[in-house]
Amino acid sequence: MKLQFQKDAIVNGINIVMKAVPSKTTMSILECILIDASSNEIRLTGNDMELGIETKVEGQILEHGKIALDAKLFSEITRRVSSQNSTVTIESDEKLNTTIRCENSVFNIQGRDGEEFTYIPYIERDKYITLSQFTLKEVIQQTIFSISPNDSNKMMGGELFEVNENQLKVVSLDGHRISIRNVTLKDHYESTKVIVPGKTLSEISKILGGDNEKEVRIFFSSNHILFEFDNTIVVSRLIEGEYFRINQMLSSDYETKLSVNRREFLDCIERATILIRENDKKPLILQVSDNTMELKLNSSFGSMNADLMIHKTGKDIMIGFNPKFLIDALRVIEDEEINIYMMNPKSPCFIKDEEENYIYLILPVNFNAASV
Amino acid sequence: MKLQFQKDAIVNGINIVMKAVPSKTTMSILECILIDASSNEIRLTGNDMELGIETKVEGQILEHGKIALDAKLFSEITRRVSSQNSTVTIESDEKLNTTIRCENSVFNIQGRDGEEFTYIPYIERDKYITLSQFTLKEVIQQTIFSISPNDSNKMMGGELFEVNENQLKVVSLDGHRISIRNVTLKDHYESTKVIVPGKTLSEISKILGGDNEKEVRIFFSSNHILFEFDNTIVVSRLIEGEYFRINQMLSSDYETKLSVNRREFLDCIERATILIRENDKKPLILQVSDNTMELKLNSSFGSMNADLMIHKTGKDIMIGFNPKFLIDALRVIEDEEINIYMMNPKSPCFIKDEEENYIYLILPVNFNAASV
Numbered sequence: 090m091k092l093q094f095q096k097d098a099i100v101n102g103i104n105i106v107m108k109a110v111p112s113k114t115t116m117s118i119l120e121c122i123l124i125d126a127s128s129n130e131i132r133l134t135g136n137d138m139e140l141g142i143e144t145k146v147e148g149q150i151l152e153h154g155k156i157a158l159d160a161k162l163f164s165e166i167t168r169r170v171s172s173q174n175s176t177v178t179i180e181s182d183e184k185l186n187t188t189i190r191c192e193n194s195v196f197n198i199q200g201r202d203g204e205e206f207t208y209i210p211y212i213e214r215d216k217y218i219t220l221s222q223f224t225l226k227e228v229i230q231q232t233i234f235s236i237s238p239n240d241s242n243k244m245m246g247g248e249l250f251e252v253n254e255n256q257l258k259v260v261s262l263d264g265h266r267i268s269i270r271n272v273t274l275k276d277h278y279e280s281t282k283v284i285v286p287g288k289t290l291s292e293i294s295k296i297l298g299g300d301n302e303k304e305v306r307i308f309f310s311s312n313h314i315l316f317e318f319d320n321t322i323v324v325s326r327l328i329e330g331e332y333f334r335i336n337q338m339l340s341s342d343y344e345t346k347l348s349v350n351r352r353e354f355l356d357c358i359e360r361a362t363i364l365i366r367e368n369d370k371k372p373l374i375l376q377v378s379d380n381t382m383e384l385k386l387n388s389s390f391g392s393m394n395a396d397l398m399i400h401k402t403g404k405d406i407m408i409g410f411n412p413k414f415l416i417d418a419l420r421v422i423e424d425e426e427i428n429i430y431m432m433n434p435k436s437p438c439f440i441k442d443e444e445e446n447y448i449y450l451i452l453p454v455n456f457n458a459a460s461v
Numbered sequence: 462m463k464l465q466f467q468k469d470a471i472v473n474g475i476n477i478v479m480k481a482v483p484s485k486t487t488m489s490i491l492e493c494i495l496i497d498a499s500s501n502e503i504r505l506t507g508n509d510m511e512l513g514i515e516t517k518v519e520g521q522i523l524e525h526g527k528i529a530l531d532a533k534l535f536s537e538i539t540r541r542v543s544s545q546n547s548t549v550t551i552e553s554d555e556k557l558n559t560t561i562r563c564e565n566s567v568f569n570i571q572g573r574d575g576e577e578f579t580y581i582p583y584i585e586r587d588k589y590i591t592l593s594q595f596t597l598k599e600v601i602q603q604t605i606f607s608i609s610p611n612d613s614n615k616m617m618g619g620e621l622f623e624v625n626e627n628q629l630k631v632v633s634l635d636g637h638r639i640s641i642r643n644v645t646l647k648d649h650y651e652s653t654k655v656i657v658p659g660k661t662l663s664e665i666s667k668i669l670g671g672d673n674e675k676e677v678r679i680f681f682s683s684n685h686i687l688f689e690f691d692n693t694i695v696v697s698r699l700i701e702g703e704y705f706r707i708n709q710m711l712s713s714d715y716e717t718k719l720s721v722n723r724r725e726f727l728d729c730i731e732r733a734t735i736l737i738r739e740n741d742k743k744p745l746i747l748q749v750s751d752n753t754m755e756l757k758l759n760s761s762f763g764s765m766n767a768d769l770m771i772h773k774t775g776k777d778i779m780i781g782f783n784p785k786f787l788i789d790a791l792r793v794i795e796d797e798e799i800n801i802y803m804m805n806p807k808s809p810c811f812i813k814d815e816e817e818n819y820i821y822l823i824l825p826v827n828f829n830a831a832s833v
Contacts, residue, residue: 169732171728193767193769194732194765194767196765197763197765198763360541360566361566363534363537363568364568391571392569393568395565396565
């Protein structure tokens with residue numbers, strides 16, 4: 090095999106497939122990237138058996154063939170080439186000795202037989218949806234923080250993707266909160282409901298360019314999901330089982346509704362957390378009255394009080410939250426002004442917009458009202 | 462005590478004195494910053510008993526007094542104030558309860574008695590030199606990497622500062638290399654010779670603005686060194702003892718002299734180190750002939766070969782180095798073209814300029830010539 094690339098093209102391709110190369114594994118072949126130039130295209134593949142990524146790279150095939158190269162070495166050698174326009178030449182002999190030439194340096198490393206490498210599984214492409222790269226990236230970033238990957242309940246480590254006609258609903262939850270994004274698609278599609286592993290989604294959001302003009306096609310099969318965009322396909326196993334019934338946890342009743350400037354509210358809470366060290370479960374108390382909300386936090390380091398201007402309808406309320414959960418939701422919302430709906434100090438609060446494009450349910454925490 | 466600051470002024474002051482606040486200590490008062498507004502100036506002080514930093518901060522004194530505040534909390538609270546122009550108010554009562562007000566938030570933390578805090582020692586100011594902040598910062602950065610702070614020989618953890626008339630010589634060394642910078646001062650000064658702890662120098666180089674127009678004054682006493690610049694003084698203990706006699710290790714004899722493009726040489730060596738993991742002592746072999754230098758490195762991961770154009774006078778030579786030592790020196794030299802002087806594969810090589818503004822001595826390593 091003998092191939093020639095522009096530095097930028099090969100480095101970019103490696104960066105994409107590296108997302109599926111496990112950092113630790115007992116199967117050393119998985120630490121490799123497969124370079125397949127046996128046909129008239131050059132394809133790189135990384136595959137950790139749960140998640141597989143394949144991407145097409147621009148380059149010249151001087152001699153057909155395929156080889157698996159240690160991903161880390163291959164990536165570092167090509168990245169270190171100083172100039173973007175330098176040519177990188179990769180050549181392997183029958184003994185799989187591989188030479189990587191770039192600028193004035195020649196590297197010799199031992200490759201492995203491409204046949205040892207496990208290809209990405211074949212997926213039927215009938216059920217699918219299409220959305221923009223921008224939207225998919227955004228939807229993932231706005232929900233991924235509330236998965237719970239280490240929970241004994243596997244489904245908490247994934248996100249629900251539910252399609253109904255022209256609606257895509259994405260849901261993640263841990264024991265304390267639920268994050269929901271509703272997206273209107275351009276077309277109507279066949280209904281479907283799958284649970285996608287959080288790791289897959291977080292790697293995809295890193296690869297996606299975030300371009301609003303470019304599209305992603307998502308294909309669903311019974312055990313797998315396939316994302317296709319640009320020159321890349323990402324295939325992941327699904328999490329088996331039926332997802333939590335979240336509809337019964339959602340409610341549109343409320344006793345108190347308030348609107349507040351998101352940035353100011355977020356800044357205040359972040360400032361309050363200075364007084365908390367990790368694993369230190371101090372609640373942030375919100376005292377909501379007519380035009381102001383008072384924030385209070387007490388810890389062994391000291392106390393903080395802050396006042397925020399709000400618009401309120403309904404009853405006054407005093408309620409406590411884990412400040413981290415509020416911060417996570419407030420950081421990903423883009424609205425300048427947000428609405429918060431509360432029932433009582435024991436019931437979940439909802440941060441959501443009028444159209445319910447986003448819904449963040451957060452459970453309050455108990456606090457000792459006497460000590461506030 | 463009641464003081465008022467612009468956010469920027471107080472944050473900047475805290476950042477400076479924080480460099481002398483130890484991250485771990487058994488004396489909890491050392492984890493504090495002293496705010497002293499008992500006179501007509503506001504001074505912040507951090508002091509870990511080896512290194513003390515005091516800086517003057519612009520602000521309004523509404524009520525005189527002094528207090529010691531937990532450095533980490535104090536720093537985080539002021540840094541979190543969103544706007545640069547916000548006013549920060551600090552107020553302490555007789556019980557040392559301290560209130561920090563900024564924007565819409567009020568923090569209450571417990572302060573400590575300023576009298577518990579250890580002031581920076583008083584230093585006689587007769588022996589001194591003056592140089593630009595830029596030069597001092599540069600000189601430290603160009604030598605600090607070859608100290609050996611964990612060596613049983615304490616002097617290896619410091620740097621020699623030697624003044625002779627209008628010459629300042631700064632030297633650092635570990636068991637494998639020596640770094641020397643010679644600086645010509647504007648005036649003639651009294652001769653002196655002290656060993657300054659590496660930690661002091663590295664903290665100072667972080668605080669120094671690097672302005673060529675601004676000066677630093679360095680005062681020498683028998684046990685201390687004092688740096689004075691802008692509104693700040695830094696006082697450090699010296700390392701006791703007599704520094705290594707390095708003159709007998711320096712030699713101007715050579716059998717081979719070569720000049721090479723610094724950037725290209727550095728890039729090549731850095732690329733070669735891809736094949737080395739930490740603690741993996743593989744030498745980089747240089748094979749110097751008339752117009753080219755070949756670089757070779759072999760490891761369990763593979764091999765690299767590279768060719769560089771050079772100018773050479775004298776004998777051909779094959780010599781091995783720890784690539785890290787070459788990288789450290791090449792990174793801090795600013796010349797585009799550098800000169801390297803070698804005697805034989807067992808004797809130190811010297812990288813230096815004609816005027817000997819910088820001299821980097823590096824010991825070669827043994828290698829098995831048969832395996833190259």
